[in-house]
Amino acid sequence: MSAPSPRPWWRTWRGLAIPALLAVAAIALGISQLPVAPVAPDTSPIPYTTEGRLVEQIEMTRFPTPDVGWAVVPTGRYWRVVRSTDAGARWHDVTPPGNASNGGVALTVVSPSSAVVVFLAYQYIRDSTFAFTTDGGADWTAGILPNAVSTGPDPMYVLTSDRLFAVLGNNTLVSSVDGGQTWSTVNLPTLPGGSCTPTSVWFTSAVSGWLTGRCRGVAALWHSSDAGVSWQPLVLPSGYGASVSVTVAPPQLTPRGGALVVVVAAGGSTQSLRVFDDSSGSWIAAPAVALPAGRLTASFASPADGWVLDAPRGASALALVYYTVNEGIDWSLRTTPIPAGQATALDLISPQHAVVLAEAGREADLWTSTDAGLSWSKAKVNIFNGSTPTVNGING
Numbered sequence: 150m151s152a153p154s155p156r157p158w159w160r161t162w163r164g165l166a167i168p169a170l171l172a173v174a175a176i177a178l179g180i181s182q183l184p185v186a187p188v189a190p191d192t193s194p195i196p197y198t199t200e201g202r203l204v205e206q207i208e209m210t211r212f213p214t215p216d217v218g219w220a221v222v223p224t225g226r227y228w229r230v231v232r233s234t235d236a237g238a239r240w241h242d243v244t245p246p247g248n249a250s251n252g253g254v255a256l257t258v259v260s261p262s263s264a265v266v267v268f269l270a271y272q273y274i275r276d277s278t279f280a281f282t283t284d285g286g287a288d289w290t291a292g293i294l295p296n297a298v299s300t301g302p303d304p305m306y307v308l309t310s311d312r313l314f315a316v317l318g319n320n321t322l323v324s325s326v327d328g329g330q331t332w333s334t335v336n337l338p339t340l341p342g343g344s345c346t347p348t349s350v351w352f353t354s355a356v357s358g359w360l361t362g363r364c365r366g367v368a369a370l371w372h373s374s375d376a377g378v379s380w381q382p383l384v385l386p387s388g389y390g391a392s393v394s395v396t397v398a399p400p401q402l403t404p405r406g407g408a409l410v411v412v413v414a415a416g417g418s419t420q421s422l423r424v425f426d427d428s429s430g431s432w433i434a435a436p437a438v439a440l441p442a443g444r445l446t447a448s449f450a451s452p453a454d455g456w457v458l459d460a461p462r463g464a465s466a467l468a469l470v471y472y473t474v475n476e477g478i479d480w481s482l483r484t485t486p487i488p489a490g491q492a493t494a495l496d497l498i499s500p501q502h503a504v505v506l507a508e509a510g511r512e513a514d515l516w517t518s519t520d521a522g523l524s525w526s527k528a529k530v531n532i533f534n535g536s537t538p539t540v541n542g543i544n545g
Contacts, residue, residue: 209256209302209494210506210515217261218496220506221254222513222530228254230266231532232286237504237515238528241535243286246544257303257351261285265307267298267315279315279329280540281307291540292329296321299362303349303399306358314350314358314377322347322360324377340382343367343391351399352377353408359400361410366391368412368423370400385425387434389414403428403452411447411455420445424477426452435477444489448497452476456497456522458505460489468492470522474500483522506530 210220218233220240231240245266253269265281266289277298280289290310297318298304305315313325315332322335337347337360348362358373360380368385389395394415400408407428414421414437422445424435441461449455457471457480466489471480491507491514498504505516513530537544 210496210504211256211258212496212498212504213258213261215498215502218504219256219258219264220494220513220530221256222506222532223508223511224532229532230254230256230264230286231530234285237517237530240530240532241286242532243282243535243538245280245282245289245291245540246538253300255298255301255304257301257306259307263307265305267294267301267305269298269300279305281313282538283310286538287536288539288542290328294329295323295332299348301349303351306350306352308352308355308358308376312376316347316350316360316362320346322350322380335377335380337371337380338382340367340369341384343369343384343389345369345397347371349399353400353402357408359408361397361399364395364397366393366395368395368397368414368425370397370410383432385410385412385432385434387412387423387425387437390416392416398447401449405452407452409449409452411449413445413447422447422457422477424449424452424455424473426476428452435473438471438477438480440471444492446492446495448495448503450497450499454497454500456495456503458485458492458495460492463489466490468505470503472522485516485522486525487516 212218280291343366345364360371405428444460494506
């Protein structure tokens with residue numbers, strides 16, 4: 150009997166190639182399902198911040214603790230999410246992969262290790278993608294919103310890994326109970342007076358949620374006491390003219406268990422800033438303080454201790470600091486060496502310790518004061534790559 154003839158080479162390789170091609174196709178299909186941020190056109194200017202953290206806070210910094218900080222900074226032509234664990238000496242790029250090109254970033258910091266980033270759809274023509282992390286940016290869970298997101302600040306909040314909320318650019322609040330796979334519109338009750346456009350959503354506890362934004366003729370917000378299932382309108386006790394533009398900032402939790410809200414009314418050449426506190430069971434308003442019109446950024450370390458960074462208009466103007474130690478009843482003024490046109494964000498870590506993010510062109514500086522604004526030090530925001538973050542467990 151003659152020996153069997155050798156098996157043709159193409160049959161051998163065909164048997165190996167088919168499974169390999171199937172595996173490659175499966176991996177490609179899985180990666181293709183990851184959301185991809187809208188790619189910005191050749192020109193994508195940084196949006197003008199009209200009232201700092203109270204309105205369109207894009208470049209921002211937030212220190213949940215004196216050592217751990219998050220920031221959004223422009224590097225090159227686009228925005229990056231960076232994080233520091235050594236009080237800002239070194240920053241690591243933790244931007245979710247797959248979103249290197251974007252037309253703007255909104256970041257909400259929930260804790261030292263938890264944050265949600267939303268990539269702004271350029272000119273509101275595409276759906277916004279988002280990603281949230283609970284491990285300091287090492288791994289992100291990504292998804293897609295049903296429309297372009299609001300510019301915020303804090304346009305999205307992750308209450309749990311399944312329970313998500315977002316304010317869209319069409320002034321609607323949407324929620325998800327399955328981690329962002331599906332979304333439903335939340336119907337908000339009508340305000341009893343004036344009108345408000347929601348821009349921000351924030352929770353001060355597992356059940357207490359707040360919806361704030363820009364209003365006309367009234368200072369108002371919506372509140373939920375059942376983890377966002379239902380919402381009730383609240384009008385803050387202060388009279389504003391029907392034509393006055395009012396901005397209500399996202400509330401923060403006070404040590405006494407209430408909520409603190411900062412409200413800015415713009416009109417003419419001045420701005421009126423007022424602080425509201427409901428720790429006593431009803432909203433108490435401190436006297437209004439008049440500030441020069443410009444970019445305004447407010448931050449409170451407690452109901453009693455707050456700073457306002459005012460960036461007056463003018464080519465050579467310097468940023469001014471107004472501070473209060475009695476809940477906004479009285480304010481004191483200090484000048485800073487920070488060029489007003491560069492200051493974009495303020496975070497008050499303690500009554501004595503504050504940081505200011507300044508953008509000089511496409512470079513970022515961090516100004517720090519540890520003596521209540523008497524002296525300031527400036528350092529470059531040095532960004533390092535560090536470990537490569539993953540999205541849904543996948544590098545890309």
